Amino acid sequence: MQSPSPHPGPQALRSKVHPLIIAAFLLAMIVFVLMLPYGLRKIAGKLIAADPLDKADAGVVLGGGDETRIKEAAALYKEGYIRYVVLTDTGAELADYDTRYVDEMRIKAVKMGIPVNLIYITEKLSDSTVEEAQAVKVLAHQQGFRSLVVITDPYHTYRTHLVYQDVFADDDISIIVRPVRDHWYQPATWWKSLKGWQMTILEYIKLAGYLLTK
Helix, strand or coil: CCCCCCCCCHHHHHHHHHHHHHHHHHHHHHHHHHHHHHHHHHHHHCCCCCCCCCCEEEEEECCCCCCHHHHHHHHHHHCCCEEEEEECCCCCECCCCCCEHHHHHHHHHHHCCCCHHHEEECCCCCCCHHHHHHHHHHHHHHHCCCEEEEEECHHHHHHHHHHHHHHCCCCCCEEEEEECCCCCCCCCCHHHCHHHHHHHHHHHHHHHHHHHHC
16 A cells, blocks of 8 residues: 655645745746835825916915025016015025015026016015915905915915815815926926925825814
């Protein structure tokens, strides 16, 4: 009588399973690499909101950031989309200079071709996007503006859209939120720089904070 075959040893099992594990791992890595750019684009894309551009009474340049926001306002003015420019005052001052940041932005706006008499600065100092929106609302009513183009960095547009939607909910002033064109922050490339990661993470934190306090 033939004795039963012994069970395959650990080495035999490894020889059968090992190629399958390697194949599955390689397939997973290929899928991950192919999907990674898509996922990164989606992460940034969720932060960007761009309403259809139309003519408005004034362009609102939110405080902070660099001079790209005021450049965008100057471009919209020259293209005939806005008649006035509103700068929000956050109280920030230029380092090593006894000059307010908003005054420097006004000087830059004039150099870019916007007449000084067409530039307004909000009266109330603003510490947040919500306070900026509230100050803009007051100025809009004072000047009789019925439509506004709010200009900010791309990663800041979605939260800005939510804030202005809430602050102007009981008003009939038309709000258009627009990201700066040709900005360094782009869905396809933001993750290639440390600054991109910093801005994205910080913006998601601020967005979560705003949604939790609504």
